[in-house]
Amino acid sequence: xxxxxxxxxxxxxxxxxxxxxxxxxxxxxxxxxxxxxxxxxxxxxxxxxxxxxxxxxxxxxxxxxxxxxxxxxxxxxxxxx
Numbered sequence: 001x002x003x004x005x006x007x008x009x010x011x012x013x014x015x016x017x018x019x020x021x022x023x024x025x026x027x028x029x030x031x032x033x034x035x036x037x038x039x040x041x042x043x044x045x046x047x048x049x050x051x052x053x054x055x056x057x058x059x060x061x062x063x064x065x066x067x068x069x070x071x072x073x074x075x076x077x078x079x080x081x
Contacts, residue, residue, distance in 0.1 A: 038062050 042058050043050055 034063065035059070 038059050039055070042062060043055055
């Protein structure tokens with residue numbers, strides 16, 4: 001496999017680049033749809049003037065954060081007080 005990669009890189013540089021790009025393309029649009037749905041859920045009509053940085057931070061917490069059932073809100077309140 002290594003010889004094939006080196007050979008392709010040297011003799012068919014454009015095909016090698018095309019293959020490298022093809023391997024990076026997502027196989028589905030699930031991540032995009034999840035992002036759009038999260039944006040729609042967070043940025044409601046009441047929050048239409050939200051800045052991009054705030055929206056990005058809220059989306060990151062919503063997508064990557066812990067499950068709401070796993071959060072101990074009492075501990076969070078104690079940390080803020």
